[in-house]
Amino acid sequence: MVKWLPLLFLLTSCATKYIIPGNRFMTPETNGGMFKGQIELQQAAANQLTIDTTNGSVDDGVFYQNVVRTGFMYSTSFFENFDLFWSHVGGGNSLLGAKFQILGEPKAQSSVGHRLSLSAGFGGNEHETDDGAVDFKIEGNEFGLLYGYRLNEMVLPYLSVFKSKYTFSGEIVGGPSNLRGLEPRLDTNILALNGGLEFTVKAIVAKIEASYQQLDTTDTKQRSQYLFGWTIGYAW
Numbered sequence: 001m002v003k004w005l006p007l008l009f010l011l012t013s014c015a016t017k018y019i020i021p022g023n024r025f026m027t028p029e030t031n032g033g034m035f036k037g038q039i040e041l042q043q044a045a046a047n048q049l050t051i052d053t054t055n056g057s058v059d060d061g062v063f064y065q066n067v068v069r070t071g072f073m074y075s076t077s078f079f080e081n082f083d084l085f086w087s088h089v090g091g092g093n094s095l096l097g098a099k100f101q102i103l104g105e106p107k108a109q110s111s112v113g114h115r116l117s118l119s120a121g122f123g124g125n126e127h128e129t130d131d132g133a134v135d136f137k138i139e140g141n142e143f144g145l146l147y148g149y150r151l152n153e154m155v156l157p158y159l160s161v162f163k164s165k166y167t168f169s170g171e172i173v174g175g176p177s178n179l180r181g182l183e184p185r186l187d188t189n190i191l192a193l194n195g196g197l198e199f200t201v202k203a204i205v206a207k208i209e210a211s212y213q214q215l216d217t218t219d220t221k222q223r224s225q226y227l228f229g230w231t232i233g234y235a236w
Helices: 002-013
Strands: 017-021 037-051 062-079 082-089 094-103 113-128 134-150 155-172 185-201 204-217 223-235
Touching (some): 017 062, 017 082, 037 082, 037 204, 062 223
Antiparallel strands (some): 017 037, 037 062, 037 223, 062 082, 082 094, 094 113, 113 134, 134 155, 155 185, 185 204
């Protein structure tokens, strides 16, 4: 146990942790019609990445941990087949983006049939650790292909594929003296397959979603995982 104490000290005294989203909860339907919208409160699975500083450097990648975070997504239509959205996962970064539906009717129509859309989101946030030892920024982009088949006005099963990239860049300004001044930069590339069910009862919307992800982070062994989450929302 004694031989691990220096490692524990390094991890806890300068623990640079950051959040990358897991579940996306995005269906292929746009809201449909000018200023029709939807807002959702999410209980989402996410990935917490901690930079490995056990060797007194920032060159050994990250440790992964699955966590649950509260998030939200807001979307609104400006045209029948075009939505703008804002999504955020607690402790992570915000994404602003757009979804363009290329097949099928929008949500407002509630008609049976196939749905297909493309989406893209971009964003970033600046942070610092609780002890002020590390200043850092996370930037991300996500591109999605979304398919679904509306069974009736209440039920929409959907599948989506997302290709994402998140970049962490920071500077260690406190903590152990041997780490001060280091500027870690890490890229995480994600390929995700999501499957879910959306249930709509009048203005109330709920979703459950399972996701399979492959994560590839700089200087870190690739990781595969399954994630689960749910949302509750209101549409108008």
